[in-house]
Amino acid sequence: MQALLASHDRVFEHEGYGIDAKSVRDSLLAWLTEQYDREERKETWHITMEAAIALFVGIEVIHLLFH
Secondary structure (H helix, E strand, C coil): CHHHHHCCCCEEEECCEEEEHHHHHHHHHHHHHHHHHHHHHHHHHHHHHHHHHHHHHHHHHHHHHHC
16 A cells, blocks of 8 residues: 555555546545554564563573572
């Protein structure tokens, strides 16, 4: 959809109808922002989980070394 907005041919098909992206630009931009934010939250969550796993593994290794 980003490429569609940047291209000269801005017509796309939805439910059998040809729609000009320029006519739904505001809605399309809001949707693109929502999708970007969603992916960013997912990536942040994955990084947080990886850090937590690394921390727990590190704690377990230290615990095993001292016992």
